[in-house]
Amino acid sequence: KGGRTMSVVVEPELTFVCFKWKRITTGVQLPNVIDYSARHVNTLRNMLERHVRIPHRLVCVTDQADYIDSRIEVIPLWDHCRYLGGCYNRLWVFSEEAREYFGDRFCCIDLDCVLVNDCTSIFDRPEDFVINTYNPMIYNEFSPRFKGMDQHYNGGLFMMNAGCRASVWGEFDYETVPPLMIEDQRVVGSDQAWIRYHLGKREARWGNAEGVFEARQVGRHLPPEAKLVMFAGKRDPSTFPYQWVRGHWQ
Numbered sequence: 256k257g258g259r260t261m262s263v264v265v266e267p268e269l270t271f272v273c274f275k276w277k278r279i280t281t282g283v284q285l286p287n288v289i290d291y292s293a294r295h296v297n298t299l300r301n302m303l304e305r306h307v308r309i310p311h312r313l314v315c316v317t318d319q320a321d322y323i324d325s326r327i328e329v330i331p332l333w334d335h336c337r338y339l340g341g342c343y344n345r346l347w348v349f350s351e352e353a354r355e356y357f358g359d360r361f362c363c364i365d366l367d368c369v370l371v372n373d374c375t376s377i378f379d380r381p382e383d384f385v386i387n388t389y390n391p392m393i394y395n396e397f398s399p400r401f402k403g404m405d406q407h408y409n410g411g412l413f414m415m416n417a418g419c420r421a422s423v424w425g426e427f428d429y430e431t432v433p434p435l436m437i438e439d440q441r442v443v444g445s446d447q448a449w450i451r452y453h454l455g456k457r458e459a460r461w462g463n464a465e466g467v468f469e470a471r472q473v474g475r476h477l478p479p480e481a482k483l484v485m486f487a488g489k490r491d492p493s494t495f496p497y498q499w500v501r502g503h504w505q
Contacts, residue, residue: 267312270361275317282340289491293322295366302370341445349424354417365411367486371503374482386413388462407456410447
């Protein structure tokens with residue numbers, strides 16, 4: 256009565272988590288990486304708003320919060336094993352404690368992706384853990400050093416129920432894992448190498464059939480079935496001259 260209306264607050268079903276940190280000179284040094292800016296974080300927020308039709312929020316874990324859009328929640332970068340280099344510090348998201356920051360379900364997504372169509376079906380999956388495919392045929396074509404690898408997973412995109420693979424962090428040993436990942440010729444990278452080594456090949460994955468592509472597959476012409484394109488390595492979508500990138504990365 257009295258004409259008062261009540262607003263309904265819709266709780267997010269999914270938290271997207273991105274990372275932006277200053278490069279360090281200790282530990283594993285990954286080749287072909289780029290330095291991201293607040294513009295990359297803000298652009299990701301814009302693309303998610305356009306192309307994900309389920310309630311969600313974006314969190315940026317960072318030690319460089321300047322100029323990040325106020326729509327984005329900022330969490331100070333933790334330091335559980337940062338000195339190891341690479342992306343090992345990111346593995347803490349697999350801990351049970353990560354639920355406190357990201358809620359019951361979250362998706363880690365790299366800042367080098369471009370959302371090009373409705374991605375709701377990508378992120379509306381029922382599995383407790385799903386990760387992007389590492390396609391060896393793509394990488395073998397461009398670099399002979401990848402031949403014979405069986406990485407299977409690309410750590411630039413994975414979604415999970417909080418704590419569902421807690422052993423990925425719980426069984427991570429600071430001293431033995433990094434040299435083992437260098438020695439094991441099946442795997443490549445840092446955190447994604449350990450994920451593959453520890454979890455094997457049983458996990459659900461995204462791939463081309465779900466609309467997730469790698470930029471080297473796409474080139475200048477965007478496939479009509481593409482929904483999300485990942486730019487692995489030292490390739491910054493903000494600098495690409497292709498018309499489809501310029502049209503969607505904004």
